[in-house]
Amino acid sequence: MLTKSLPGAGPQGRVYNFNAGPGVLPVTVLEKVQAELLNYGSTGMSVMEMSHRSAAFEGILSNADADLRALLGISADYAVGFLQGGATLQFAMAPMNLRPAGASADYIVSGTWGSAAYKEAGKLGLARAAWSGKAGSFSSLPAAGELDLDPQAAYLHLTTNETIHGLEWQSFPTPPAGVPLLADMSSDFVSRPVDINQFALIYAGAQKNLGPAGVTVVILRRDLLERVPANLPLMLDYKVMVEHNSLYNTPPAFTLYVVGQVLSWLRGLGGLSVMAQRNQAKAAVVYQTIDQSGGFYRGHAAPAARSRMNLTFRLPTEDLERAFAKQAEAEGLVGLKGHRSVGGLRASLYNAFPPEGAAALGEFMREFQRTQG
Amino acid sequence: MLTKSLPGAGPQGRVYNFNAGPGVLPVTVLEKVQAELLNYGSTGMSVMEMSHRSAAFEGILSNADADLRALLGISADYAVGFLQGGATLQFAMAPMNLRPAGASADYIVSGTWGSAAYKEAGKLGLARAAWSGKAGSFSSLPAAGELDLDPQAAYLHLTTNETIHGLEWQSFPTPPAGVPLLADMSSDFVSRPVDINQFALIYAGAQKNLGPAGVTVVILRRDLLERVPANLPLMLDYKVMVEHNSLYNTPPAFTLYVVGQVLSWLRGLGGLSVMAQRNQAKAAVVYQTIDQSGGFYRGHAAPAARSRMNLTFRLPTEDLERAFAKQAEAEGLVGLKGHRSVGGLRASLYNAFPPEGAAALGEFMREFQRTQG
Numbered sequence: 001m002l003t004k005s006l007p008g009a010g011p012q013g014r015v016y017n018f019n020a021g022p023g024v025l026p027v028t029v030l031e032k033v034q035a036e037l038l039n040y041g042s043t044g045m046s047v048m049e050m051s052h053r054s055a056a057f058e059g060i061l062s063n064a065d066a067d068l069r070a071l072l073g074i075s076a077d078y079a080v081g082f083l084q085g086g087a088t089l090q091f092a093m094a095p096m097n098l099r100p101a102g103a104s105a106d107y108i109v110s111g112t113w114g115s116a117a118y119k120e121a122g123k124l125g126l127a128r129a130a131w132s133g134k135a136g137s138f139s140s141l142p143a144a145g146e147l148d149l150d151p152q153a154a155y156l157h158l159t160t161n162e163t164i165h166g167l168e169w170q171s172f173p174t175p176p177a178g179v180p181l182l183a184d185m186s187s188d189f190v191s192r193p194v195d196i197n198q199f200a201l202i203y204a205g206a207q208k209n210l211g212p213a214g215v216t217v218v219i220l221r222r223d224l225l226e227r228v229p230a231n232l233p234l235m236l237d238y239k240v241m242v243e244h245n246s247l248y249n250t251p252p253a254f255t256l257y258v259v260g261q262v263l264s265w266l267r268g269l270g271g272l273s274v275m276a277q278r279n280q281a282k283a284a285v286v287y288q289t290i291d292q293s294g295g296f297y298r299g300h301a302a303p304a305a306r307s308r309m310n311l312t313f314r315l316p317t318e319d320l321e322r323a324f325a326k327q328a329e330a331e332g333l334v335g336l337k338g339h340r341s342v343g344g345l346r347a348s349l350y351n352a353f354p355p356e357g358a359a360a361l362g363e364f365m366r367e368f369q370r371t372q373g
Numbered sequence: 374m375l376t377k378s379l380p381g382a383g384p385q386g387r388v389y390n391f392n393a394g395p396g397v398l399p400v401t402v403l404e405k406v407q408a409e410l411l412n413y414g415s416t417g418m419s420v421m422e423m424s425h426r427s428a429a430f431e432g433i434l435s436n437a438d439a440d441l442r443a444l445l446g447i448s449a450d451y452a453v454g455f456l457q458g459g460a461t462l463q464f465a466m467a468p469m470n471l472r473p474a475g476a477s478a479d480y481i482v483s484g485t486w487g488s489a490a491y492k493e494a495g496k497l498g499l500a501r502a503a504w505s506g507k508a509g510s511f512s513s514l515p516a517a518g519e520l521d522l523d524p525q526a527a528y529l530h531l532t533t534n535e536t537i538h539g540l541e542w543q544s545f546p547t548p549p550a551g552v553p554l555l556a557d558m559s560s561d562f563v564s565r566p567v568d569i570n571q572f573a574l575i576y577a578g579a580q581k582n583l584g585p586a587g588v589t590v591v592i593l594r595r596d597l598l599e600r601v602p603a604n605l606p607l608m609l610d611y612k613v614m615v616e617h618n619s620l621y622n623t624p625p626a627f628t629l630y631v632v633g634q635v636l637s638w639l640r641g642l643g644g645l646s647v648m649a650q651r652n653q654a655k656a657a658v659v660y661q662t663i664d665q666s667g668g669f670y671r672g673h674a675a676p677a678a679r680s681r682m683n684l685t686f687r688l689p690t691e692d693l694e695r696a697f698a699k700q701a702e703a704e705g706l707v708g709l710k711g712h713r714s715v716g717g718l719r720a721s722l723y724n725a726f727p728p729e730g731a732a733a734l735g736e737f738m739r740e741f742q743r744t745q746g
Contacts, residue, residue, distance in 0.1 A: 015417030019424045022626055030419055034410040038403050044388030044707065046403055048585040051392045051708060084457035084587065085608045088622040092606030123604050207623055212421040214457065214587045214625030231496050233465030235458045249461040250580055252587030252625060253395055334417065335424060
């Protein structure tokens with residue numbers, strides 16, 4: 001049960017946490033982690049103190065793997081890895097592992113994160129922008145016909161959800177025949193059903209929908225392993241990851257355990273279709289408030305590209321934006337300030353964010369407009 | 374207070390945890406983490422859910438930095454970073470950042486970890502063994518005169534404590550003039566005072582004496598930054614680490630918070646001199662039992678190279694070793710089996726391991742010899 005959580009109102013004084021990541025986690029998961037913190041199962045120790053070669057930890061890891069595969073329908077054609085270093089390390093690992101020497105890779109540059117992936121790939125070899133939303137202030141995503149695709153590309157890379165600009169793909173483009181599709185799914189991973197088979201590589205930092213920061217999930221179609229060159233650093237080599245089942249060295253074991261608890265919570269709630277409906281409904285409350293505000297609130301994203309995870313909007317003036325964030329925080333709505341690079345407001349409504357919190361934000365927005373508009 | 378902890382005996386049923394890493398953490402730290410798990414300070418959220426750009430997390434990070442600097446006497450000439458990927462990623466990062474193109478680096482190959490660092494450096498460029506203990510089954514460390522040092526080496530690398538073989542340097546060699554000394558301190562970091570100024574780079578995975586797995590501490594003398602080449606992947610670049618104060622992307626925030634709690638606990642106990650005495654006393658109990666066993670227990674390490682962290686020993690037969698580990702576990706002494714690569718027994722007595730546990734192991738060893746010897 002999600003606690004009513006204005007400060008002091010809930011039993012634990014928790015707030016509505018709109019942080020863009022690390023973000024809110026399910027209260028039931030936190031309570032379980034808390035209960036088991038000094039003694040997991042009958043092991044007599046915390047998961048933090050446990051050998052990563054122990055039967056108990058192997059169980060934690062294999063359950064996380066099985067739950068993730070069940071939630072997303074991941075077949076045996078794909079390896080699942082749990083790495084470190086965030087999406088930013090994947091920005092380098094993807095081209096280092098999957099772009100043959102001399103080959104070029106295509107990138108869809110849809111916002112801050114698509115740009116960062118493109119830039120890192122270009123630093124390490126040949127990369128090409130198949131589309132860029134920069135001229136449009138990253139407020140929309142391309143239609144299929146707008147993409148300039150290289151049929152010889154080593155792969156096509158996209159960002160399923162732009163956390164900072166608040167854009168989310170509703171369906172994914174089809175690359176030219178033989179060109180694998182790669183995706184950074186960090187900020188909308190496991191928030192909706194996705195046909196994994198469209199992708200050759202998916203990666204996602206955990207700290208949005210999946211758990212605490214410090215774990216990166218990698219889902220790799222096994223035939224891509226043929227591309228991995230010799231002599232990569234061990235921790236940057238997808239072959240090492242797959243051959244050692246993410247246990248070449250000590251993994252971030254406790255963080256992985258919390259990720260496993262979140263995956264189990266997701267399955268218990270009914271899986272990704274249920275979660276997608278819930279996320280859609282939460283976002284609709286806020287977008288509706290924006291659309292019915294007569295222009296007082298202005299959404300950054302074009303309606304067709306609106307993210308259900310990160311809802312970005314502006315007010316008539318920056319002074320009003322500051323006042324909005326400050327007053328909201330005083331009422332227990334925390335983390336609404338937009339990213340420093342783009343300004344404005346941003347409400348992140350990840351899986352664990354409670355529907356009551358979205359309703360509370362809508363109410364606050366209407367009241368703020370009534371009194372300050 | 375450290376709980377008396379045979380299974381069911383302590384209030385939380387905790388065992389004596391001899392794991393080599395991840396290893397035992399201070400009970401008081403775990404209790405504090407548990408108490409704050411759903412609401413840190415007055416933030417209304419868990420540290421797991423907190424923005425890494427928030428004032429609360431900045432406080433956590435700067436306190437950890439300050440406590441580490443105070444404990445080890447780290448001057449402003451050194452940068453402190455908190456990275457991911459473990460020592461294994463540092464095995465690659467050290468040469469990638471600090472070995473100029475075409476230059477060779479010297480490695481002291483003193484056990485599994487020294488070998489691994491040497492091998493990774495050799496894969497990525499020129500590396501030379503300044504000494505190897507392989508012919509002696511990694512049971513000793515070199516005297517100063519035994520080292521074959523390259524005066525032109527980019528650096529000299531050593532492993533302060535070999536976790537698997539149970540060897541620990543008591544004092545460190547002086548490299549040729551102008552050759553920086555680098556150290557993997559993963560398994561004896563913050564277990565004793567060390568003169569940081571002997572080293573140009575120190576790195577250590579947290580999961581021995583410092584906290585949960587998922588954080589790697591890096592201490593780098595700032596003048597070495599001049600060597601960092603252009604166009605390294607962002608997450609592999611010491612310059613990016615230093616310029617962004619470990620916050621280029623989302624750090625493993627919760628793990629860092631636990632590390633900070635452990636550092637604060639260390640300072641509260643009186644710092645590293647106090648801890649070193651305590652560790653020395655714990656190890657003495659076990660080594661004394663070995664030395665007084667008339668050869669029933671045989672230490673792997675030459676006495677001059679004995680580790681206070683990882684105490685490795687054999688019994689007359691492998692059957693007896695299996696029986697020892699099994700019976701010990703039944704009595705709440707958990708994690709004594711040696712590493713699968715070398716066999717035998719290993720007792721890891723990290724900072725947080727209670728003195729009563731070392732006494733209990735000594736007692737168990739004498740009783741086992743009496744009944745099975």
